[in-house]
């Protein structure tokens with residue numbers, strides 16, 4: 001089986017027009033931060049952010065398969081001492097375009113930078129919003145299950161009498177859980193807080209996320225041979241996760257320095273079973 005990595009220099013709103021409908025099974029991406037990194041790449045003010053992201057909606061919707069997922073990793077921002085709600089407004093704007101908000105995952109960074117702020121504690125997490133086009137979407141929970149450990153035994157040891165038999169819902173909804181079902185089980189689903197340490201500096205890009213972050217969602221929402229898109233690819237972390245997990249991937253960035261960084265980072269040292277294609281927007285247009 002030959003897998004394909006495409007690294008493309010260009011504005012993803014234009015680049016994606018060359019791809020067929022429903023081509024991708026997963027869009028995993030982290031868009032430019034609102035205002036935060038002006039020195040490094042064009043940034044958008046928090047007030048303009050929802051409209052900026054909506055300008056990608058048409059192509060994202062078109063190129064994503066009907067059972068595909070769109071996971072948006074996005075960092076919140078404090079403006080004048082208050083949380084600016086541009087992130088929530090962006091989510092609402094996407095919902096109005098038809099995207100279904102399936103779940104809000106949090107990326108927890110156990111090694112977040114220490115510091116002191118008078119009115120709040122340190123930022124230790126970022127959102128990963130999970131959107132789909134349809135309620136029936138592909139999800140491969142077995143691929144992210146984790147060992148149960150001795151959780152069930154410990155949990156049951158603390159229960160006695162009726163509570164050890166069945167834990168009924170406290171709001172009379174009729175739902176209940178029988179904790180004994182978990183005895184002897186080896187694996188359990190992880191929660192929707194994904195703990196991944198930040199990567200070290202000097203990657204040549206100011207906002208690199210760790211490869212383990214896209215990897216978690218790639219495993220959860222795609223299978224081997226599926227196609228993944230990162231339309232704000234930066235240093236190409238999503239590409240590394242996709243390659244390591246035998247997926248096809250398209251990486252797009254409109255900054256030449258980051259495009260070149262991707263070429264370097266996803267170099268040709270491991271071409272076994274994989275076809276790489278390095279293109280810029282003009283080359284793509286001529287194909």
Ligand SMILES: C[S@@+](CC[C@H](N)C(=O)[O-])C[C@H]1O[C@@H](n2cnc3c(N)ncnc32)[C@H](O)[C@@H]1O
Nearest residue numbers: 011012032207208209232234235237253254255
């Ligand atoms: C937050 S960074 C992504 C970092 C990436 N997740 C990584 O691990 O390296 C966002 C990237 O989006 C790129 N970008 C901004 N506008 C774009 C556009 N219209 N098309 C393609 N890329 C764009 C920026 O150059 C920047 O590298």
